[in-house]
Structure formats: C-alpha cells, structure tokens
Amino acid sequence: MAGRTRYVILGLLSEGPQSGYDLKRIIETRFRFFWNESYGQIYPQIRQLEQERKIRKLDTPDDVRNKQLYAITDLGVKDLRGWMKEPDLKESIRLELLLKVYFAKFASPAVLREHIQAFAMTHEDDLAQLRAFQNELKNIPDPHHNHQDILNVIEFGVKTNLAYLDWCDMMIETLGGLNHDQSK
Amino acid sequence: MAGRTRYVILGLLSEGPQSGYDLKRIIETRFRFFWNESYGQIYPQIRQLEQERKIRKLDTPDDVRNKQLYAITDLGVKDLRGWMKEPDLKESIRLELLLKVYFAKFASPAVLREHIQAFAMTHEDDLAQLRAFQNELKNIPDPHHNHQDILNVIEFGVKTNLAYLDWCDMMIETLGGLNHDQSK
DNA sequence: TGGCTCATGTAATCTGTTACATGATTCT
DNA sequence: AGAATCATGTAACAGATTACATGAGCCA
Numbered sequence: 001m002a003g004r005t006r007y008v009i010l011g012l013l014s015e016g017p018q019s020g021y022d023l024k025r026i027i028e029t030r031f032r033f034f035w036n037e038s039y040g041q042i043y044p045q046i047r048q049l050e051q052e053r054k055i056r057k058l059d060t061p062d063d064v065r066n067k068q069l070y071a072i073t074d075l076g077v078k079d080l081r082g083w084m085k086e087p088d089l090k091e092s093i094r095l096e097l098l099l100k101v102y103f104a105k106f107a108s109p110a111v112l113r114e115h116i117q118a119f120a121m122t123h124e125d126d127l128a129q130l131r132a133f134q135n136e137l138k139n140i141p142d143p144h145h146n147h148q149d150i151l152n153v154i155e156f157g158v159k160t161n162l163a164y165l166d167w168c169d170m171m172i173e174t175l176g177g178l179n180h181d182q183s184k
Numbered sequence: 185m186a187g188r189t190r191y192v193i194l195g196l197l198s199e200g201p202q203s204g205y206d207l208k209r210i211i212e213t214r215f216r217f218f219w220n221e222s223y224g225q226i227y228p229q230i231r232q233l234e235q236e237r238k239i240r241k242l243d244t245p246d247d248v249r250n251k252q253l254y255a256i257t258d259l260g261v262k263d264l265r266g267w268m269k270e271p272d273l274k275e276s277i278r279l280e281l282l283l284k285v286y287f288a289k290f291a292s293p294a295v296l297r298e299h300i301q302a303f304a305m306t307h308e309d310d311l312a313q314l315r316a317f318q319n320e321l322k323n324i325p326d327p328h329h330n331h332q333d334i335l336n337v338i339e340f341g342v343k344t345n346l347a348y349l350d351w352c353d354m355m356i357e358t359l360g361g362l363n364h365d366q367s368k
Numbered sequence: 369t370g371g372c373t374c375a376t377g378t379a380a381t382c383t384g385t386t387a388c389a390t391g392a393t394t395c396t
Numbered sequence: 397a398g399a400a401t402c403a404t405g406t407a408a409c410a411g412a413t414t415a416c417a418t419g420a421g422c423c424a
Contacts, residue, residue, distance in 0.1 A: 003383085004280060011287040021403050031286075034279040038385055043405055065393065065402060077290070084291035088280040088299060095218040096188060096272040098340060102215075103195040104333040106261070107268035115272060149288040152358070156282060156351045163347035167340050174336070187411085205375050222413055227377055249374060249421065 004089065005037055005045045010054060010080045013072040015144050017058055020046050021067065030133075030150075033126055033157045046070060054079050101171075113175045120168040127161040130154050188273065189221055189229045194238060194264045197256040199328050201242055204230050205251065214317075214334075217310055217341045230254060238263050285355075297359045304352040311345040314338050 008031075012023055020042050027037050049055045054076035058069040072080075097119050104112055134154055137147050192215075196207055204226050211221050233239045238260035242253040256264075281303050288296055318338055321331050 004283065005383095007287075008283060011283065011290070014287070014290070019403075020405085031283075034277050034282045036276070036278075036384090039405075040385065040407095041383080047405095066391095067403065080287065080290045084284060084287070085295055088284070088302070089278075091280065092220070092276065092278045093218050094220075094273075094276045096275065098218045098337050099188065099192060099195065099215075100268060100272070101340070102330075102333055102337045103191075103198070103264065103268070104336075105328075105330055106195075106198070106264045111269055118272070144289075146286075146289055149286055152288075152355060153282050153286045155354065156285075156348075159347040159351050160344055163343040164340075167343050170339065171336060189411095203375075204377085220412090223377075224379095224413060225411080231377095250419090251375065 003045075005041045006049060006054075007080060007083045008035065008037060009042065009045060009049060010072055010076050013055055013070060014077065014080065015146070017069040017071045019067045019069055033130075033161075034153075049076065109175045113172060116168055116171050116175070120165060120172075123161045123164045123168075127158065127165070130157045130161065134158075187229075189225045190233060190238075191264060191267045192219065192221060193226065193229060193233060194256055194260045197239055197254060198261065198264065199330070201253040201255045203251045203253055217314075217345070218337075233260065293359045297356060300352055300355045300359070304349060304356075307345045307348045307352075311342065311349070314341045314345065318342075 008027065009023060012018060012026055018026070020039070023042055024037065024039060027035065046055070050057060050070070052075070053073055055070045055072055058071055060069070097115055100107065100112065100115055134151065137151060137154075192211065193207060196202060196210055202210070204223070207226055208221065208223060211219065230239070234241060234254070236259070237257055239254045239256055242255055244253070281299055284291065284296065284299055318335065321335060321338075
C-alpha cells in the first residue's frame with residue numbers, strides 16, 4: 001500500500017487545475033532527478049481520486065483541445081496534509097553503473113570509461129537544467145509562495161549532481177584521459 | 185527484459201562460491217546504497233542460471249548447515265563480460281523526502297524537520313559504514329585484485345552521502361535549529 | 369525448552385513500464 | 397496532405413516485495 005502517485009497528483013493540483021497529460025509533463029521536467037510516474041499510473045489514479053472526491057473534474061475544458069482538467073478538493077488537501085506526517089518510504093536507488101564499476105575487471109578500461117562518460121553527460125545536462133530552473137524561479141512571481149521550497153529541492157539536485165560529476169572526474173583520471181583509448 | 189539480477193549473482197560468484205542466502209546478505213551490506221535484490225528474485229534466478237549452465241551447484245556443502253553453494257562457470261563469465269559492454273539502464277531514484285520538501289507548505293516546519301533529520305541520520309550511518317568498509321579493505325589481502333574497484337564504488341557513496349548531509353545541514357538551519365521546536 | 373538466526377523456496381500481491389489504440393489539433 | 401504533437405486511456409507484461417511455509421542448528 002505504498003501508492004505515492006496520489007500525493008504527487010494532489011500536490012501538483014494544489015497549484016492549480018491540470019490534466020493527466022499536464023501532470024505527466026510536469027513530473028518529467030521538475031521531478032525528473034528524483035521521481036517518475038507513467039501514464040499507466042497517472043490516469044487510473046486520477047479516476048480513483050475522483051471517485052474518492054479528493055479531486056474533481058472541471059467542466060470548463062478551458063483549452064482549445066479536449067483536455068480534462070482536474071482540481072483538488074478540500075478533502076484532497078486534507079489527504080495531502082495527512083501524508084506529510086507519515087514516515088517516508090525507504091528511498092530506492094538503482095545505479096547499474098556502480099555494479100559495473102564494482103565488477104570492473106570484466107571490462108576493458110575503455111568500455112568502463114564510456115559508461116562513466118555517458119553518466120557524466122547525463123548529469124551535466126541535469127545540472128544545467130537545474131541551474132536554468134533556479135534562474136527562472138528568480139524572475140517569475142511566486143503566487144503559491146512555494147519558490148523557496150522548490151529551490152530547496154533544486155539545491156539537493158545541484159549538490160548531488162556536483163558530487164556525481166566530481167566522482168566522474170576522479171574516475172576518468174584514474175582510467176586515463178580521453179586520448180588514451182586502447183580499444184582495437 | 186531488464187533482469188540485472190543475473191549479473192549481480194554472476195559478479196558476486198566470480199569472487200568465489202556462495203549460497204543464495206549469502207548473496208542476499210552481501211547485496212544488503214555492500215550494495216545497500218545503490219542496489220537491492222529480494223529472495224523472490226535471487227532464488228528463481230539461481231535456478232535459471234543453473235539451467236543455462238552459467239553457474240553450477242557444488243556438491244561439497246562445505247558448511248555445517250545444509251547450504252547450497254554455487255560457482256560461476258566459463259559460460260557465466262562470458263555472460264558477465266557481455267553485459268559489461270551493454271549500455272546502462274536508465275538509473276532509477278525515488279526520494280519521497282524531496283516530494284515532501286517540494287510540497288512543504290502542507291506540513292509544519294517541525295514535521296518537515298523530523299523528516300530531514302531522519303534522512304540525515306540514515307545517511308550518517310551509511311557514511312560511517314562506508315568509511316569502515318574503506319578501512320577494512322586497506323587491512324585485508326586482495327586476492328581478486330578488485331579492491332580498487334570496490335574503493336571506487338565506496339568513494340561514490342561517500343561523495344553523495346556528504347552531499348546529502350551538506351544539504352540536510354542547510355535545510356535544518358533554514359527550518360530553525362534543534363531547540364526551536366514549536367510543536368505543541 | 370524455547371527463541372533466534374540460518375537457510376531455501378514460492379505464491380500472492382503490488383508496482384510500474386511498455387506498447388498500443390484512438391482521435392484531435394497544429395505545424396510545415 | 398502528411399507528420400508531429402497533444403491528449404486520454406488500457407491491456408499485457410515485467411519487475412520486485414511481502415508473507416508465509418518449512419526445517420535445521422545454535423544459544424541461553
């Protein structure tokens with residue numbers, strides 16, 4: 001009975017009405033580095049929350065397209081507040097890269113270096129996006145008074161990504177620089 | 185068709201024969217901060233690998249208890265080497281704490297601080313264990329010549345845990361120190 | 369003797385992704 | 397006109413945990 005999808009939906013709807021599609025996009029962009037949800041989770045959960053009267057479907061499709069907008073209800077807010085007091089689920093992290101580093105002797109240094117460089121590139125992008133998001137927040141109004149909270153989350157991402165990249169530098173140095181490729 | 189469990193098993197067996205129970209314990213202790221496997225994955229996968237002749241059951245129960253030991257075969261090593269060249273699966277990270285920080289306005293600072301302190305405590309423990317493992321490795325022989333690889337993995341853990349704790353300090357400071365508890 | 373840990377295993381369940389179907393709108 | 401994106405949804409599948417059953421050996 002873990003089901004944190006419901007709270008992600010409730011939390012995001014607390015900032016204003018959104019569609020299932022919107023929610024997916026927001027989760028992908030803002031929560032990318034620490035959370036994920038798929039359509040297969042979002043749409044059924046919306047149905048569920050609607051039945052429980054935690055959210056309600058707006059009859060103003062508001063958009064040119066036939067988008068279904070949902071808004072959080074008082075009951076939904078109550079649910080959200082209740083969740084906040086519950087202990088966190090054990091965090092889950094899966095980094096295949098570290099398995100490969102652990103079992104490194106079964107690969108050539110060149111192959112290992114490629115894995116690390118791919119990882120580094122991903123996290124350089126992450127870092128760049130986090131920085132961009134930081135700047136964006138500084139230049140837009142804060143109607144929900146949650147910018148500081150969001151900045152705190154971003155700061156977590158910045159710090160961990162910097163740690164990742166620091167480690168990557170160390171590894172690349174150990175494995176020999178870019179021009180020491182010894183693959184055939 | 186992800187199934188990385190097989191490679192974890194093969195990799196660990198490359199250091200010497202182990203039982204399913206052993207493997208579980210090793211994964212829990214050494215891979216704790218970046219990987220996990222449950223019995224429901226390990227035992228069926230052992231069966232599967234045995235059928236594929238990637239591992240074989242030893243007939244020397246070696247232990248007083250009725251423990252089934254398995255050893256990797258040449259075919260298994262081949263499999264392991266093949267996996268090393270494959271691209272990594274997208275890493276997966278789920279940190280409920282960050283959802284709560286993002287939606288912080290639905291909780292009191294006191295509750296939020298408790299979550300962060302719990303997180304900090306967990307990662308202080310992690311860090312301590314990683315340091316202990318580092319020291320342990322320095323004082324034991326290295327028959328498989330993989331200590332540096334293991335130290336590299338540990339170093340990743342150390343760096344990320346330090347980043348976590350750094351962020352926690354920042355958050356606790358923001359939320360008011362230990363003695364500013366305003367709960368009833 | 370009773371309780372704990374060691375040890376193997378599986379069935380039921382839960383969680384989450386993928387792939388697809390469907391159709392509208394927008395862009396080139 | 398055709399391709400891409402927007403948008404909703406679900407069925408099938410894959411991945412992973414939980415809870416339990418079973419029994420042996422160890423410890424107090």
